[in-house]
Amino acid sequence: MLKEVFIDHYIYLALTLFCIGVLGVLIRRNAIVLFMSIELMLNSVNLLLVAFSSRMGDAAGQIFVFFIMTVAAAEVAVGLAIIVMLYRNTRSIDIGDANKLKW
């Protein structure tokens, strides 16, 4: 049985969460669930930054996580507004219907 947690465990956890996020982006068509998967990927990267910051004893990693969270909040606000506009124009949340932007 494992007695100690190494940095490897945190890397495996973050990688698994990141790949679940990639999987969600690939298999779902709902634009909002796509956004949630992207949030999952951002969170896994945050977790890895905090783990390394804690191991190295350097606060810079945690400052970066703070900035990533702020950018994620801004991104979600604009992204959800775009999704609402898309729904208002096409009456569908399917990301495949966004190809109407091409014409």
Add this chain to the structure above:
Amino acid sequence: MLATYAFFFLAFIAIFFALLVVFSKNPIHSCLYLVLTMFAIAGNYVLLNAQFLAVVQLIVYAGAIMVLFLFTIMLLNLSSENEPVKSNLIKFIATIGGGSLLLVFVLALKKTDLGPAPLMFPNPNQQGMIQNLGKVLFSEYVFPFEVISILILISLMGAVVLGRKDKKVNPINE
């Protein structure tokens, strides 16, 4: 010792609910499972002695962002009935793609030597405390901090402009 068990418990919770986010049919359920994943990650931040980020994670992610998601889902009246689905072939190929990405990451990590030192639970150094983080944020990173406030302002205006009802635009399908 207890913290080691807490780490594995939180890791299990995070991965389990992350899988449920991806695979549940109802978008509202996906959103609520994502809140639980955020809680597990906040618990990991507490384990790593990053208390400030744990609280920010709870307030910003589990609070503000997920409420925004839930609000949008309920505004658009989405449920599992009108949920668009991809074909099984595409799901199969996507699962293979995601799995191979994980495989590549894990194999690359196996080749890397990260040193033998385990993470200390609880961490003795105090760099995650709000006093220390505030000192670093407002001395070394004060310019990015100001820039990010402008970004927030721009995104606020962008959301308002995008969400406004525009009479001139004709809906495509009508």
